[in-house]
Amino acid sequence: MEVVFIAVDLNSALVSNRSVSGDVYEVLKSDIINLVLKPGQYISENEIAKLFNISRTPVKSAFLRLMSEGFIEIKPQRGTYVTLLDLEMIKQIIYLRTVVETDVFFTAIDLMNDDMLEMINKNLTEQKNLMDTADFAPSSFYKLDSEFHSMIYDYIGRQKLWEMIQGLQVFYTRFRMLDIVATSSFGTIYQEHLEMYKHIDSKDKAALKNDLNNHLSGNLKRLNHRIKDEFSEYFTTESTNNSNLQNHITRRNI
Amino acid sequence: MEVVFIAVDLNSALVSNRSVSGDVYEVLKSDIINLVLKPGQYISENEIAKLFNISRTPVKSAFLRLMSEGFIEIKPQRGTYVTLLDLEMIKQIIYLRTVVETDVFFTAIDLMNDDMLEMINKNLTEQKNLMDTADFAPSSFYKLDSEFHSMIYDYIGRQKLWEMIQGLQVFYTRFRMLDIVATSSFGTIYQEHLEMYKHIDSKDKAALKNDLNNHLSGNLKRLNHRIKDEFSEYFTTESTNNSNLQNHITRRNI
DNA sequence: TACAATCAACTTGAATACAAGAACACAAGA
DNA sequence: TCTTGTGTTCTTGTATTCAAGTTGATTGTA
Numbered sequence: 001m002e003v004v005f006i007a008v009d010l011n012s013a014l015v016s017n018r019s020v021s022g023d024v025y026e027v028l029k030s031d032i033i034n035l036v037l038k039p040g041q042y043i044s045e046n047e048i049a050k051l052f053n054i055s056r057t058p059v060k061s062a063f064l065r066l067m068s069e070g071f072i073e074i075k076p077q078r079g080t081y082v083t084l085l086d087l088e089m090i091k092q093i094i095y096l097r098t099v100v101e102t103d104v105f106f107t108a109i110d111l112m113n114d115d116m117l118e119m120i121n122k123n124l125t126e127q128k129n130l131m132d133t134a135d136f137a138p139s140s141f142y143k144l145d146s147e148f149h150s151m152i153y154d155y156i157g158r159q160k161l162w163e164m165i166q167g168l169q170v171f172y173t174r175f176r177m178l179d180i181v182a183t184s185s186f187g188t189i190y191q192e193h194l195e196m197y198k199h200i201d202s203k204d205k206a207a208l209k210n211d212l213n214n215h216l217s218g219n220l221k222r223l224n225h226r227i228k229d230e231f232s233e234y235f236t237t238e239s240t241n242n243s244n245l246q247n248h249i250t251r252r253n254i
Numbered sequence: 255m256e257v258v259f260i261a262v263d264l265n266s267a268l269v270s271n272r273s274v275s276g277d278v279y280e281v282l283k284s285d286i287i288n289l290v291l292k293p294g295q296y297i298s299e300n301e302i303a304k305l306f307n308i309s310r311t312p313v314k315s316a317f318l319r320l321m322s323e324g325f326i327e328i329k330p331q332r333g334t335y336v337t338l339l340d341l342e343m344i345k346q347i348i349y350l351r352t353v354v355e356t357d358v359f360f361t362a363i364d365l366m367n368d369d370m371l372e373m374i375n376k377n378l379t380e381q382k383n384l385m386d387t388a389d390f391a392p393s394s395f396y397k398l399d400s401e402f403h404s405m406i407y408d409y410i411g412r413q414k415l416w417e418m419i420q421g422l423q424v425f426y427t428r429f430r431m432l433d434i435v436a437t438s439s440f441g442t443i444y445q446e447h448l449e450m451y452k453h454i455d456s457k458d459k460a461a462l463k464n465d466l467n468n469h470l471s472g473n474l475k476r477l478n479h480r481i482k483d484e485f486s487e488y489f490t491t492e493s494t495n496n497s498n499l500q501n502h503i504t505r506r507n508i
Numbered sequence: 509t510a511c512a513a514t515c516a517a518c519t520t521g522a523a524t525a526c527a528a529g530a531a532c533a534c535a536a537g538a
Numbered sequence: 539t540c541t542t543g544t545g546t547t548c549t550t551g552t553a554t555t556c557a558a559g560t561t562g563a564t565t566g567t568a
Contacts, residue, residue, distance in 0.1 A: 056520090067319075158349070167421070309524070332550080
């Protein structure tokens with residue numbers, strides 16, 4: 001039997017959804033996102049049940065929710081595993097966010113007023129303050145980072161769009177967390193946020209578009225060379241690209 | 255006890271995932287998407303269990319999956335209901351698809367060759383043939399419509415992006431189905447597809463962007479005036495817009 | 509030694525029984 | 539007439555038990 005590490009965050013566990021399975025779900029999801037439960041790691045209904053001193057039923061409920069959200073994979077009669085990160089999916093999410101967020105930020109620039117600038121400024125100050133703190137939790141920075149972006153969606157009345165995109169981030173969230181933890185890229189991210197703020201303020205759309213391009217794929221660039229060795233066991237080994245694109249391009253060039 | 259209508263499609267039910275709960279999941283999901291189970295409709299674990307002659311356990315499994323995908327809402331100790339359509343979410347999805355698909359189609363135009371044009375043409379022919387058929391199923395047209403769009407994603411190597419966006423369409427899928435069924439808008443949609451094909455062929459990006467804008471929000475325009483009366487019980491009655499946008503704009507104009 | 513059959517120890521899937529909370533009808537009282 | 543309490547009956551939540559499939563070590567055999 002393999003050992004399972006579970007970080008039971010009492011803060012979230014005590015905000016009990018008044019259902020045991022809901023608590024289990026929250027704890028497991030949080031542990032997966034924070035990479036406490038590693039991609040590919042084995043977990044079993046029995047172990048979790050013992051750990052929480054409950055029966056298998058609520059554990060199974062939590063597992064089913066996590067499965068349909070893509071966090072775990074249930075192999076019938078074999079076992080359950082935390083899903084590996086799918087690099088192709090991550091790239092597609094980055095692309096999607098880049099395209100959408102460019103349009104969102106442009107709209108924000110058109111509607112901009114002092115309140116918005118002040119709001120962003122406040123967030124940036126919090127980022128800076130956090131980094132000046134000794135031994136801060138990476139997840140705190142992650143939260144502020146997310147807030148920086150969601151504020152803009154919120155400002156132009158598209159907060160639900162942000163929420164929907166969040167639902168797609170099953171793999172990307174862990175990827176961003178891995179970037180933050182493994183490369184300690186707080187400073188870089190913060191600087192990029194500052195840069196973006198400047199260009200929002202000056203309404204320089206071209207520069208902002210460029211910022212977003214670099215910013216959103218920054219983690220990919222930082223981690224890229226470490227994916228194939230150091231973190232290879234966290235990623236799927238899918239055949240890279242089975243699209244028609246290569247064929248088409250090749251054929252065109254003949 | 256309310257009556258539940260379940261259309262058990264034997265074709266899909268017989269393709270058994272060799273798990274009972276998987277079958278139940280497929281059937282219910284299909285019935286929800288095809289509006290056989292109406293938005294807001296009550297369903298219960300016991301009824302479904304009796305209907306399939308199985309215990310409540312696999313039904314609950316299916317329910318949990320459907321819940322976390324947003325198709326149903328489980329109210330503990332009270333009952334389970336098919337989710338209402340959220341118009342705000344639908345608008346956001348339309349926006350997202352418009353922005354993303356414009357970029358996707360532009361890329362496709364840049365990479366375009368005869369194979370792609372042929373592929374699209376084939377799909378368009380199928381659409382036309384289907385419409386010439388007497389009494390065809392709306393879901394068949396829906397399928398071809400989806401295929402028209404997914405082909406483009408596939409062509410430029412972003413099939414996974416299409417799949418991800420599909421996951422967001424919990425409400426939009428049913429909305430599109432409602433449009434097709436209620437307004438019989440096959441002809442219009444087909445004509446728009448033709449128009450888009452023309453502009454892809456002539457590489458007219460500006461026109462194509464305009465096409466996508468109209469095409470993707472066409473259903474919204476067609477159904478809009480019927481949402482508040484005829485189909486009002488299918489939609490959430492959420493307060494329309496609690497964003498900061500209105501405040502900001504108002505303040506700016508003072 | 510190589511290999512195949514067997515069996516024990518796991519896994520998740522499903523059925524059943526019971527628990528706990530919500531809703532509603534209905535009767536008793538003011 | 540209105541209110542309030544009570545009990546029945548519905549709902550989903552959880553625990554327990556059994557079923558069925560997979561894996562891997564062990565044992566017997568050539």
